[in-house]
Amino acid sequence: MTRTRTFPHLLAPGTIGPVSLANRVVLPAMDMNLCEDGEIEQGDIDHFAARAAGGAGLIITGAAAVAFPIGCTSTKEPGLSDDRFLPGLTALADAVHAAGSKLCVQMTHHGKVARIDTLQGRPLLVPSAPSAPPDRSALADNTPGELQKMAAVAGGKRPTYHEATKDDIDWLARCFAEAAGRVRDAGGDAVEIHVAHGYVLGAFLSRADNKRTDEYGGTLENRARLAVEVIRAVEAEVGGSVAILVRVAGREFGEEGALTNEEAVQAAALFEAAGADAIHVTGWGRNPFSNFTDGPLPDQVGAYTDLAAAVKKAVSIPVIAVGRVLPEVGEQAIAEGTTDFVAMGRQLLADPDLVNKLRAGTPEQVRPCINCYVCVQENFWDDTPLCAVNPALGNEKLLPLLPATARKHVVVVGAGPGGLEAARVAAERGHRVTVLDKSDRLGGTLWFSGLTTPDNQMLLDWLKVQVQRPGIDIRLKTEATVDSIRALRPDAVVVATGAVRGRPAVPGSDLPHVHTGDTLRALMTGSGDVSQVPPLLRTIAKLGKLSGITKSAAAIRTVTRTFLPMGKNVVVIGGSLVGLELSEFLAERGRNVTLLEEGSQLGVPMALPRRWTAVRHANESGVQIHRQATVQRITEKRVEFTVGDKTSTAPADMVVVASEVSAQAQLAQALEGVVSEVHVVGDAAQVDYIQGAIHTAWQVATKL
Numbered sequence: 001m002t003r004t005r006t007f008p009h010l011l012a013p014g015t016i017g018p019v020s021l022a023n024r025v026v027l028p029a030m031d032m033n034l035c036e037d038g039e040i041e042q043g044d045i046d047h048f049a050a051r052a053a054g055g056a057g058l059i060i061t062g063a064a065a066v067a068f069p070i071g072c073t074s075t076k077e078p079g080l081s082d083d084r085f086l087p088g089l090t091a092l093a094d095a096v097h098a099a100g101s102k103l104c105v106q107m108t109h110h111g112k113v114a115r116i117d118t119l120q121g122r123p124l125l126v127p128s129a130p131s132a133p134p135d136r137s138a139l140a141d142n143t144p145g146e147l148q149k150m151a152a153v154a155g156g157k158r159p160t161y162h163e164a165t166k167d168d169i170d171w172l173a174r175c176f177a178e179a180a181g182r183v184r185d186a187g188g189d190a191v192e193i194h195v196a197h198g199y200v201l202g203a204f205l206s207r208a209d210n211k212r213t214d215e216y217g218g219t220l221e222n223r224a225r226l227a228v229e230v231i232r233a234v235e236a237e238v239g240g241s242v243a244i245l246v247r248v249a250g251r252e253f254g255e256e257g258a259l260t261n262e263e264a265v266q267a268a269a270l271f272e273a274a275g276a277d278a279i280h281v282t283g284w285g286r287n288p289f290s291n292f293t294d295g296p297l298p299d300q301v302g303a304y305t306d307l308a309a310a311v312k313k314a315v316s317i318p319v320i321a322v323g324r325v326l327p328e329v330g331e332q333a334i335a336e337g338t339t340d341f342v343a344m345g346r347q348l349l350a351d352p353d354l355v356n357k358l359r360a361g362t363p364e365q366v367r368p369c370i371n372c373y374v375c376v377q378e379n380f381w382d383d384t385p386l387c388a389v390n391p392a393l394g395n396e397k398l399l400p401l402l403p404a405t406a407r408k409h410v411v412v413v414g415a416g417p418g419g420l421e422a423a424r425v426a427a428e429r430g431h432r433v434t435v436l437d438k439s440d441r442l443g444g445t446l447w448f449s450g451l452t453t454p455d456n457q458m459l460l461d462w463l464k465v466q467v468q469r470p471g472i473d474i475r476l477k478t479e480a481t482v483d484s485i486r487a488l489r490p491d492a493v494v495v496a497t498g499a500v501r502g503r504p505a506v507p508g509s510d511l512p513h514v515h516t517g518d519t520l521r522a523l524m525t526g527s528g529d530v531s532q533v534p535p536l537l538r539t540i541a542k543l544g545k546l547s548g549i550t551k552s553a554a555a556i557r558t559v560t561r562t563f564l565p566m567g568k569n570v571v572v573i574g575g576s577l578v579g580l581e582l583s584e585f586l587a588e589r590g591r592n593v594t595l596l597e598e599g600s601q602l603g604v605p606m607a608l609p610r611r612w613t614a615v616r617h618a619n620e621s622g623v624q625i626h627r628q629a630t631v632q633r634i635t636e637k638r639v640e641f642t643v644g645d646k647t648s649t650a651p652a653d654m655v656v657v658a659s660e661v662s663a664q665a666q667l668a669q670a671l672e673g674v675v676s677e678v679h680v681v682g683d684a685a686q687v688d689y690i691q692g693a694i695h696t697a698w699q700v701a702t703k704l
Contacts, residue, residue, distance in 0.1 A: 009334040017243035017277030019189045021057035028343035029106040031062035038068045038079025040088030045095045046396040052101035055355025060104040066179040071109035072116040080179035089186035104190035105183045111200030119155045123162035127204045128211040138289040138612040141601045149381035177233040190243035195227045208257040224267045228274040235275030246271045247280040250307025253294040255286040268311045280320040281308040292609040302329040309338035368458040373607035388691035391698040404429045408491035413480040416444025418682025418693035419496035420463040425701035427471045434473045436480040448521045452585040492677035495668040499683035502660035508634030514655040567653020571639045574659030575602040587621035594650035596629040
């Protein structure tokens with residue numbers, strides 16, 4: 001995961017206001033949606049306590065409503081407006097303290113996105129009425145089921161708006177102050193005032209939302225006035241006993257008039273003068289349907305460290321940087337003095353023990369976030385986040401793994417993500433494990449996906465470390481047959497052979513320039529069945545293998561930017577996850593790519609924000625996209641297809657079939673009656689890519 005093995009700056013103690021912290025790692029607010037009518041329940045406590053026990057110096061809750069249920073996005077978020085919320089807050093503070101960390105409660109009023117106000121018939125509190133709704137064209141790539149879930153949480157009601165009066169402004173300041181008092185009374189160590197992400201205080205701060213002409217609009221000082229008054233009210237209530245953090249967007253993205261970094265720097269100085277003990281610098285893409293991956297959950301590593309550095313120059317209080325901060329990025333930023341603390345959200349969802357593993361000098365043991373956005377997708381329909389690589393997220397009681405009641409010999413067929421995860425979990429529970437794979441390398445489709453999605457390579461690197469342990473015998477270049485498995489005398493077999501990739505039933509699909517995922521992998525890696533690959537390309541693939549280039553996904557990514565052994569014109573058939581990512585990969589390498597998708601949606605089953613961004617990137621890269629396209633025939637030079645009543649052709653020196661993928665487990669059927677216990681996981685059971693592979697493998701291996 002990282003070249004750095006020591007993290008002296010990241011793990012050094014630090015102070016924010018009156019609060020001393022064991023290290024510089026912060027869990028930022030990420031909504032878990034585990035509360036009941038605003039009251040914190042055991043699931044929420046378990047979640048945050050696990051990250052505290054894992055070593056994070058400061059735990060920040062998800063957004064908590066200062067006027068619950070007014071100003072809420074969900075009744076599953078914590079409430080702070082009544083003493084009935086104190087028992088849950090107190091239990092949470094006690095659990096975090098018992099685990100060795102400190103608790104901060106994020107306080108907010110969601111303003112123009114306060115969904116519960118609309119559901120309950122209240123107008124949304126805003127500085128100024130919005131001039132136009134956001135562009136929702138990206139929703140064209142949502143499936144009908146996803147659209148139904150998103151519509152269900154909106155209740156079919158349309159929002160109305162109320163421009164805040166002076167009475168509303170005074171009421172907001174009181175709500176924040178009283179909420180902070182409850183956090184203090186519950187034993188909390190800090191509060192975070194949310195002045196970002198379009199919520200009401202952040203909306204007042206941004207010219208794009210605030211069109212007022214009174215003392216709360218116009219100049220930056222006026223637009224910051226409401227947040228300043230809230231900070232002063234909170235400081236008067238809890239100052240000196242509870243640390244006061246202020247979260248501000250270091251920049252807003254995607255709209256004219258959005259908050260600039262220069263304005264954020266000026267605002268941070270005003271917030272310090274008002275009584276803030278720290279500034280937490282985030283970022284925000286103003287339209288979640290087009291630039292969610294610009295913010296608040298960026299896809300760029302260390303996305304906001306430069307924004308935080310600018311703020312740090314203007315204030316004397318600590319600065320917290322967030323934005324896909326990996327441990328080595330955080331270590332470097334703190335060492336260089338560009339920030340004082342770093343917040344790792346998705347990293348700590350993937351591995352709650354991250355800090356303890358860094359402290360132990362074993363960063364290679366940290367399970368990485370692969371930046372897939374599966375977690376945040378669930379928030380779009382008010383559900384509890386999932387993690388593609390950590391099946392225990394949201395249900396921490398699944399850990400620690402229970403030892404097996406009886407030691408078994410488990411044979412795992414397939415060394416892709418499902419097979420490696422099954423082997424890892426089975427071995428950790430005490431079983432003896434043998435892994436068989438006909439390939440010459442670990443990873444299966446995960447290795448190949450690392451070409452187009454480098455973040456997936458981090459997961460493979462981690463899995464490789466996990467299976468390097470006593471009790472796991474890995475046998476590559478080994479074909480698994482009924483006879484060879486019988487000879488191993490297993491007690492249980494886990495079939496993780498992946499999906500089957502076919503060809504479309506159209507004329508020309510068997511031509512030598514038509515590739516499935518299997519033949520393309522053979523071409524790119526020099527491994528596997530290359531009998532269908534033309535002789536020249538077969539020779540190039542062999543040379544690449546001999547030189548060692550094809551052993552490294554990173555090397556292939558680099559080399560193919562200048563040399564790619566395929567023609568100029570490529571047609572990709574199938575616009576699901578693989579086809580969409582492959583199209584962008586090829587277009588970035590100078591190929592003229594035509595993408596043909598038979599359905600209406602692209603990028604399924606990518607998580608929504610990632611899908612919307614991937615479609616945008618494909619368009620920006622010049623990919624010619626045709627939806628509802630039916631392939632009629634393939635010739636040596638072209639692909640003929642129809643969209644509706646119109647027939648078209650696309651030039652094709654190479655055709656890649658990214659459709660025709662199905663789940664099959666013929667080996668499992670053949671083993672019936674031979675082995676008493678046979679399980680199928682991953683794409684061999686159901687095509688659901690990394691998340692499906694990891695989760696189904698976990699479910700099977702925890703029950704062996």
